Amino acid sequence: MVHVPTLARHLAVAIVAAAIILLASIVIGDYRDYQLAQVAPSVVAVAGLTVLIGLSGQISIGNGAFMAVGGYTSALLFGHLQWPLVAILIGATCVAALTGAIFGVAAARLRGPYLAGATLMLAVALPSIATRFASVLGGDQGLGFFASVPGFLGPTFSLQRWQAWFSCGVALLVLVLLANLVRSQVGRNWRAVRDDEVAAALAGLNVARLQILAFIVSSACAGAGGMLLALVTGTVSPSLFTLGLSIQLLTAAVLGGLGSLAGAIWGSALLVFAPTYLQNVAVSNGLSTSSSPSIPIVAYGVVLIVVMLVFPSGIQGGVSRLARMTGVDGMLSRLGFAPSSLGAATVASSIVRRRHGPGAAGPGAVQPAEQQRAEGH
Amino acid sequence: MISSHRAGVAGVAGLAVLSILAAACGSGGSGSSGSALTNSAPGITPTTITIGSHQPLTGIAAPGYSEIAPAANAYFQYLNAHGGIYGRKIVYKYLNDQYNPALTSTVVHQLVLQDNVYAIFNGLGTPTHLAVAPFLNSDHVPDVFVASGCECWNSTASLPDTFGWQLDYVREGKILGAYIEQHFKNKKIGFFFQGDEFGQDGVKGLSYEIPKKQIVAEKSYDPTNINIGPQVDALKAAGAQVVVSFTVPAFTALLKLNMLGLKYSPQLVVSDVGSDPITLAGLLAAFAKNKTAGFGNSLTQGIVTDGYLPSLGQASNSWIALFTKIHDQYIPKLPLDGNVLYGMSVGYAFVQAMFKAGKNPTRADLVNAINAGLPQGASVAPYAYSSSDHNGITGAYIATISNGALVPNTGVWVTDDSATGAITAYTAAQPAAPASGIPSP
Numbered sequence: 089m090v091h092v093p094t095l096a097r098h099l100a101v102a103i104v105a106a107a108i109i110l111l112a113s114i115v116i117g118d119y120r121d122y123q124l125a126q127v128a129p130s131v132v133a134v135a136g137l138t139v140l141i142g143l144s145g146q147i148s149i150g151n152g153a154f155m156a157v158g159g160y161t162s163a164l165l166f167g168h169l170q171w172p173l174v175a176i177l178i179g180a181t182c183v184a185a186l187t188g189a190i191f192g193v194a195a196a197r198l199r200g201p202y203l204a205g206a207t208l209m210l211a212v213a214l215p216s217i218a219t220r221f222a223s224v225l226g227g228d229q230g231l232g233f234f235a236s237v238p239g240f241l242g243p244t245f246s247l248q249r250w251q252a253w254f255s256c257g258v259a260l261l262v263l264v265l266l267a268n269l270v271r272s273q274v275g276r277n278w279r280a281v282r283d284d285e286v287a288a289a290l291a292g293l294n295v296a297r298l299q300i301l302a303f304i305v306s307s308a309c310a311g312a313g314g315m316l317l318a319l320v321t322g323t324v325s326p327s328l329f330t331l332g333l334s335i336q337l338l339t340a341a342v343l344g345g346l347g348s349l350a351g352a353i354w355g356s357a358l359l360v361f362a363p364t365y366l367q368n369v370a371v372s373n374g375l376s377t378s379s380s381p382s383i384p385i386v387a388y389g390v391v392l393i394v395v396m397l398v399f400p401s402g403i404q405g406g407v408s409r410l411a412r413m414t415g416v417d418g419m420l421s422r423l424g425f426a427p428s429s430l431g432a433a434t435v436a437s438s439i440v441r442r443r444h445g446p447g448a449a450g451p452g453a454v455q456p457a458e459q460q461r462a463e464g465h
Numbered sequence: 466m467i468s469s470h471r472a473g474v475a476g477v478a479g480l481a482v483l484s485i486l487a488a489a490c491g492s493g494g495s496g497s498s499g500s501a502l503t504n505s506a507p508g509i510t511p512t513t514i515t516i517g518s519h520q521p522l523t524g525i526a527a528p529g530y531s532e533i534a535p536a537a538n539a540y541f542q543y544l545n546a547h548g549g550i551y552g553r554k555i556v557y558k559y560l561n562d563q564y565n566p567a568l569t570s571t572v573v574h575q576l577v578l579q580d581n582v583y584a585i586f587n588g589l590g591t592p593t594h595l596a597v598a599p600f601l602n603s604d605h606v607p608d609v610f611v612a613s614g615c616e617c618w619n620s621t622a623s624l625p626d627t628f629g630w631q632l633d634y635v636r637e638g639k640i641l642g643a644y645i646e647q648h649f650k651n652k653k654i655g656f657f658f659q660g661d662e663f664g665q666d667g668v669k670g671l672s673y674e675i676p677k678k679q680i681v682a683e684k685s686y687d688p689t690n691i692n693i694g695p696q697v698d699a700l701k702a703a704g705a706q707v708v709v710s711f712t713v714p715a716f717t718a719l720l721k722l723n724m725l726g727l728k729y730s731p732q733l734v735v736s737d738v739g740s741d742p743i744t745l746a747g748l749l750a751a752f753a754k755n756k757t758a759g760f761g762n763s764l765t766q767g768i769v770t771d772g773y774l775p776s777l778g779q780a781s782n783s784w785i786a787l788f789t790k791i792h793d794q795y796i797p798k799l800p801l802d803g804n805v806l807y808g809m810s811v812g813y814a815f816v817q818a819m820f821k822a823g824k825n826p827t828r829a830d831l832v833n834a835i836n837a838g839l840p841q842g843a844s845v846a847p848y849a850y851s852s853s854d855h856n857g858i859t860g861a862y863i864a865t866i867s868n869g870a871l872v873p874n875t876g877v878w879v880t881d882d883s884a885t886g887a888i889t890a891y892t893a894a895q896p897a898a899p900a901s902g903i904p905s906p
Contacts, residue, residue, distance in 0.1 A: 122574050229591065247604070
């Protein structure tokens with residue numbers, strides 16, 4: 089196989105994906121464009137979270153709070169300073185990253201359930217700041233963030249298509265950056281820390297600094313995701329960034345496959361499309377309007393259980409396994425692409441191994457990991 | 466080396482695949498026509514007019530308000546059974562947003578972009594509707610008769626396609642304030658209000674009329690936090706003898722119960738949106754877990770409020786008779802209360818506007834029709850509609866709740882939404898409901 093530099097390969101794929109999205113967005117109509125734009129914020133936030141959990145081995149149940157930081161920063165910059173969207177995006181990402189850095193210092197001292205508890209507290213507490221300082225942050229009503237189509241696209245350009253372009257563009261950019269980061273020395277160091285903190289420290293790695301860095305990356309992604317969510321929704325309010333959102337992000341990361349960027353996309357798509365689809369099915373089957381709102385929640389639980397039973401390593405884990413079974417994997421691999429990835433299997437096995445010691449991991453989890461390591465090239 | 470880079474490659478490729486999937490799900494346009502009735506606008510076919518709305522069918526604002534859309538729909542069914550609008554039937558799709566602005570955005574995008582509704586009608590709530598009004602206006606979707614009295618709907622420059630309908634909270638605050646100023650002279654007044662534009666507009670109107678020295682406390686609440694004990698405590702501590710509340714029904718009930726708990730019994734003055742006696746009585750009985758007959762009514766007794774629709778107590782009123790008939794025929798399971806009355810009245814106003822918009826209306830035709838003014842319908846005061854004013858009903862009467870019904874204390878007062886505009890008596894008799902129950906074209 090000819091060696092192509094990582095960055096070049098990722099960029100090439102991103103450009104192809106961008107071209108496909110561009111063409112598709114013109115064909116699919118406004119509502120599908122809107123849904124595409126709705127998936128992107130979630131992809132960005134879940135990708136950051138999956139890197140945090142899957143690579144650095146820390147957990148966060150509070151990434152919805154960092155999305156709130158990004159969203160509110162955006163609405164304030166938009167409302168008071170009228171910054172252009174790209175500047176707002178950068179501003180929101182930076183402020184969220186800074187918040188993440190501060191929290192990361194604390195997080196680096198906490199382990200397991202204590203870290204989960206601390207981040208949970210963040211998700212519960214942060215949105216209520218908006219109601220505490222209602223004169224600046226708009227209280228429960230929130231702040232408006234309605235950016236119209238930029239002038240150079242012409243007066244008749246579809247708002248939804250523009251939102252889809254912007255959101256998906258940002259999502260692609262974040263995915264490329266994360267993919268490179270994951271493959272870089274930092275990514276390798278994170279995995280070393282995740283697998284065994286003591287061994288990593290003995291090898292000369294600064295464990296705390298690496299963990300804080302992972303937290304910063306994850307909260308920066310959440311901030312960018314929060315900005316996109318605010319843009320697509322047209323408003324920020326406490327009800328946009330509930331504890332439910334944080335849990336949903338975590339669920340999406342787990343459903344998609346922890347540690348897998350492709351999994352972040354599957355998980356997010358499920359998050360956005362499933363509730364609307366299921367509620368429509370419920371309504372069209374004559375279910376009363378009072379009970380149909382519960383259907384997506386019930387179905388969500390069922391999907392979660394089924395996926396965890398059938399594909400313990402998430403949807404992307406399942407896709408990889410299918411690809412391996414059918415031999416598509418090897419074919420793509422020869423071309424330089426592969427649907428399988430560092431994937432959930434590695435992470436799942438490492439978490440199990442950490443908890444129970446070597447050899448205790450389930451057969452389904454350990455085997456692919458070992459196999460990948462053996463295959464390493 | 467572990468093949469970690471593939472995560473990124475697969476990730477990016479996945480996003481692309483997703484967009485193709487979305488493309489595959491997309492669908493094309495529709496139909497044609499032959500008769501005089503045409504597909505004159507999105508959502509309008511020769512046989513139907515499809516309109517949409519966002520409503521709190523579950524959640525904190527659902528008690529009472531969840532009846533509004535079914536009531537409006539009952540009026541539309543009555544209309545459809547009696548010839549419709551130039552032969553077209555109204556199809557009314559209302560989706561649940563749980564009074565959550567994030568959900569409002571999702572359901573309204575679905576209604577406009579996927580279901581192709583002609584207009585958004587009577588979208589309920591101030592914080593919720595604020596999330597979608599800019600989008601609707603940028604797509605030039607008529608955004609008619611928002612179910613909220615926020616002054617924000619009267620922004621003809623930035624929201625030219627948005628219209629309020631009910632008495633706006635500034636006018637309502639002024640009218641309540643004038644009554645308080647006349648009848649509770651020199652008493653200490655406290656305000657209790659929802660911490661958004663709903664409550665703030667109300668307080669604005671009240672402050673135009675009530676002298677500042679009389680106001681001893683102003684306390685707000687968040688609709689997501691039902692613990693209002695501290696606020697009620699503060700109102701009591703400030704010695705407020707009259708408490709004016711701009712609240713949704715659930716919080717009016719909570720306010721009353723918290724006051725009982727503190728053995729604090731000031732005169733309650735409640736905004737129309739939070740004072741429907743039947744809804745309140747039900748909530749009070751449910752919250753207090755007291756099933757004694759008449760318990761709820763005993764607690765609403767003596768509350769002062771205002772009404773911009775005829776009182777349900779006036780059975781001989783032609784509008785009450787019409788809406789009672791429709792209620793009994795189409796939605797007999799719902800209580801015949803202020804919310805049902807509201808829903809049918811606003812439905813009637815929409816039908817008035819649609820008739821005025823013409824036989825084959827575009828979206829702009831509806832907006833222009835309302836801009837040209839609407840004749841008074843079920844409301845006790847006329848509409849303000851013009852191309853420079855998108856407020857709706859301009860006045861109300863003051864009433865006291867007695868045995869679960871509004872008993873008017875005053876005639877109808879009308880005013881404008883400015884700080885200095887006078888409050889005057891409106892003496893013209895309300896036009897009777899048409900015998901057919903349907904406005905004439």
